[in-house]
Amino acid sequence: MTAMKKIALGLIGAASAAVITSAALAETLTVYTAVEAEDLKKYAAEFNKQNPDIKIKWVRDSTGVVTAKLLAEKDNPQADVVWGLAATSLMKLKAEGMLEPYAPAGVEKLEGSFVDSSNPPSWTGMDAWVAAVCVNTVEAEAKGLPIPSSWKDLTKPVYKGHVAMPNPASSGTGFLDVSSWLQMFGEEGGWKFMDELHQNIAWYTHSGSKPCKQAASGEVPIGVSFAFRGAKSKAKGAPLEIVVPTEGVGWDMEATAIVKGTKKLEAAQKLVDFTVTKEANEMYNKGYAVVAYPGVAKPVEHFPENLSAAMINNDFEWAAVNRDKILAEWKNRYDSKSEPK
Known part of the structure; x- marks a missing residue:
């Protein structure tokens, strides 16, 4: 084998190893949601612009079904994050001790009525x-x-x-x-x-x-x-x-929370950090006229x-x-x- 071939094969091997390492480092968050199905790809794509190493696996259904599923899984949680569920449902989960309190970066910029009153909060609102x-x-x-x-x-x-x-x-x-x-x-x-x-x-x-x-x-x-x-x-x-x-x-308001017991807490916190940003609220405003971040909401036709x-x-x-x-x-x-x- 020529020296050039050895070098080429070495480079290919290194590149393959890098891909494997990158894939191994990537985390997948299981995210329960009641957000309209047509919006989920847009939500994930916007988050992945800043966090390409964290993938979202959506589990989507209507609010009552998602709430019942979370309650049924109380002793063996399957979700890492809830992104887009009624605040009244998250209050029920909080009362059951199922949420991980966390104050996302920038939460102080949101309207107070969109943030759980506990310190640190157990959930943060997105839109109404x-x-x-x-x-x-x-x-x-x-x-x-x-x-x-x-x-x-x-x-x-x-x-x-x-x-x-x-x-x-x-x-x-x-x-x-x-x-x-x-x-x-x-x-x-x-x-x-x-x-x-x-x-x-x-x-x-x-x-x-x-x-x-x-x-x-x-x-x-x-x-x-x-x-x-x-x-x-x-x-x-x-x-x-x-x-x-x-x-x-x-x-009611759509809100976000971390599920207590997640083994991917750091990645879950990054996702929740993103959900309170101005960019995320601009995205919510495409679907809702009232959002948590002051000054973001623009009029919605009709x-x-x-x-x-x-x-x-x-x-x-x-x-x-x-x-x-x-x-x-x-x-x-x-x-x-x-x-x-």
Whole structure:
């Protein structure tokens, strides 16, 4: 073998070893999320610009399903990080001792209402999503349905069989609806309202965005969903009117946390550091009109102008503490109309 060949083979061997070493050094984080599936690749790509050696393995489902999965795995955690789950769910996990407290670099720059009050915090908020009603104006006109202006309007007999809403046990949007109605109308009044609304429900979905998507496609005239989903569908040409009920609207925030017991704590902390950055919040603003980092949010096309004023003073702690009781009562009363999973 010539000297040149030996050198070439040596270089190839060194390069291969470097690739193997690089691959060995790369870490994979298992990240549980309820973020819209279409956004996950963008989230990972933005994070990997600064952290190419940390890969994300997404486990994605609706809020209720992800929450139940995490609780079921309490004694044998499978996730390293939760990136994009309802704050009320993370409060429940915190109460169960399942989160690793961590103050990410730059957390002090976020709005205080988006950060867990413990020091160090167990979770940090990303963005807020807000309830709204999506009405297909073409279908409503064809069926002689007036455009509702309030939650109570949806209990009128004219809407019987024409309303879809999310199941609160599987959907964070559904849970924020139910918990907000109990806060706005009182416990007795809230269940009375839901009893009456149930008479008009065509079905309960297992996704918060699905009722609005179904309204957009004409599958059902009215979908109880969240405002950004309506704005997104309307921007694509759907004949939707996005109604902000006059009594006020519930809301929740997507938030991030490290799962206690992760064996990849350093990598998990790097990911959570990224989630509170201005760059990350600019990314969230493409999907949500309200974000945690002050001064970042830009107007979203077709987003209701009066929505912020309609957001109720949501008692997240109360909602988290009473979550199990609320869901058990809701299932007992209404689950018969839920779509198959």
